Amino acid sequence: MNNLEIKKQILEKIKEYSKIIICRHIRPDGDCMGSTIGLREILRASFPDKKVYSIGNQKADYLKFLPAEDESIPESEYIEALVIVVDTANSDRIDNPLYSRGKEIIKIDHHIRVEDFGAINYVDEEIPATACIITEFYNDFKDELVMNEKAALALYVGITTDTGRFRYRGVTSNVLRLAAILLDYNLDLERIYSNLYLKDVDSLKLQGEVYKKFKSTPHGVLYIHITSKMQRRYNLTPEEAAAMVNSLDSVKGSLIWIIFVDQKDKTIRARIRSRFVSIDTVGNKYRGGGHANAAGATVYNKKEIKALVLMADEILKDYKEKETDWL
Ligand SMILES: [Mn+2]
Incomplete structure (x- = not known):
């Protein structure tokens, strides 16, 4: 418009x-x-x-x-x-x-x-x-x-x-x-x-850990929780750790990926990204918002991380049932 x-x-x-x-x-x-x-x-x-x-x-x-x-x-x-x-x-x-x-x-x-x-x-x-x-x-x-x-x-x-x-x-x-x-x-x-887009060595090393430790749900939502401990290990701020969100963007069949980043105020910031499928509803549900393919949210504990990931998994499940031409 x-x-x-x-x-x-x-x-x-x-x-x-x-x-x-x-x-x-x-x-x-x-x-x-x-x-x-x-x-x-x-x-x-x-x-x-x-x-x-x-x-x-x-x-x-x-x-x-x-x-x-x-x-x-x-x-x-x-x-x-x-x-x-x-x-x-x-x-x-x-x-x-x-x-x-x-x-x-x-x-x-x-x-x-x-x-x-x-x-x-x-x-x-x-x-x-x-x-x-x-x-x-x-x-x-x-x-x-x-x-x-x-x-x-x-x-x-x-x-x-x-x-x-x-x-x-x-x-x-x-x-x-x-x-x-x-x-x-x-x-x-x-x-x-x-x-x-240039990275420093510490960020690259954290990225290596992200690649090693990310998890996948049954329908292919990839996610990782970057804890305060991990941030300390590589001497990175929550802001720098949050930049890892696109590390998980290139996996076949994984149309949704999420990173959770511990914040200094003890909340956990979620950055949710997707291709083809819309995930703004997930952001909206968990005290955030955003666009169809890029949303943010805030959760308070591991239980909420689980619930958010489950919601994303349901969305991806529905999507894959309806659409056949995803990548
Ligand atoms: Mn903008």
């Missing part, structure tokens, strides 16, 4: 305000960082008289090569500001408690619609990255907006990370055209992919 009318309203709101604060979700990933920083840089370049901030609490080390977010600003600064929240389906996940202090809120997102917390809500569930929406927004109004190298870098990172380097089903000719717009801004792809 490319709804030009809503986008026009968003542009009008942006023009109305002299202060704009952009927010994103907790546990920042390439797309939420890319779309917030990209939007900020476009707005700064387009409207040099406005104050535009991108503010969030949590950091992601592997995205440090992107232009930095801004330091937090006092609550009083929000009162007259337009707050734009990107890449975030529900208000619980916004990584800035002050967002609600803004005079008006706009939501721009591509996750399955769960909560319209904005005065204007632009949700495109079909498009594979919020960074695509921001690039499209620029392109729709390119007579009035300015793209530059910094914005293009951030947006490209958003698109490439949320599409698994342009591999997933959501990648359409439109997505490639949007990425092509960004490539005109002098991007060094080799440097981008080196920043995103």
